[in-house]
Amino acid sequence: MxxxxxxxxxxxxxxxxxxxxxxxxxxxxxxxxxxxxxxxxxxxxxxxxxxxxxxxxxxxxxxVRLEQKDFQFLYEQGDDLVFMDNNSYEQIELSKDFVGERAAFLQDGMTVTLEMYEEKPIGISLPQHVTLEIAEADAVVKGQTASSSYKPAVLENGVKVMVPPFIAAGEKIVVDTEEISYVRRAD
Known part of the structure; x- marks a missing residue:
């Protein structure tokens, strides 16, 4: 058009x-x-x-209008990520570089949207939020004020994120996959 x-x-x-x-x-x-x-x-x-x-x-x-198709993440194979078309059950392999640093947020069975142009993938979008467990979190330092005193934490997938002081290791939190940031405690 x-x-x-x-x-x-x-x-x-x-x-x-x-x-x-x-x-x-x-x-x-x-x-x-x-x-x-x-x-x-x-x-x-x-x-x-x-x-x-x-x-x-x-x-x-x-x-240009891009075709959007839903794919399901299956597994990681070396430097490639394997996805399956939800409609035709065809599998497609994409390199980790194509997805970028957000590849760490892929979970088994997760549905992602691939943007296709002439049957070639040119973009990928993950769900906006994912729930992950905190693997490590620094202890709270007494005397810190409540205003913007976030502390570093490591998620179960190895990604570092800043969390509020009341979050401890073992808790589940919701993470924004675009900003790679803490959203809220998981329910």
Whole structure:
């Protein structure tokens, strides 16, 4: 679907210069002289390169719709992660680098959403929150004030996160997978 340069919004996926780009930041500029334009920071979805581009309102770009499919995480195999399509039961292997540091939050049977373009995976989104157990937590230091006195803790998957002083080892907490941060105690 073709859109004008002034209709680009953050999160849009565009086909530009023969490859796929995601609009990260969009700033509309109206200089005193000349026509208005959109200054767009683009990130290449295939290799991660960044590009700053100006699009005038008369310019048209191809906006791409990505197919979203649910996959179930099965297991880890060396440097690869194996997922199964929930509809066709086909298995797909993705490298840990594709998922990034959030791969530590994958749990057996977890449902993730893969963004596909022409049957090729180009993005993955995990559930927003996961429940994990605290493996190690520092002891509370007496005299610390309650305001923003978080302490370091290590989760069962080895990821370090800052938690409030009342959280101890062995407790389960809810963690935000995007921010890699403490949300609340698990029920």
């Amino acid at each position: 073709k859109i004008n340069g002034n209709e680009i919004r953050p999160g849009n996926v565009l086909e530009h210069q023969g490859t796929l780009w995601a609009a990260v930041k969009v700033q509309h500029v109206k200089p005193g002289k000349g026509g208005a334009f959109a200054q767009v920071e683009l990130k290449n979805l295939l290799d991660g390169r960044k590009l700053n581009e100006r699009f005038r309102s008369a310019d048209t770009v191809e906006r």
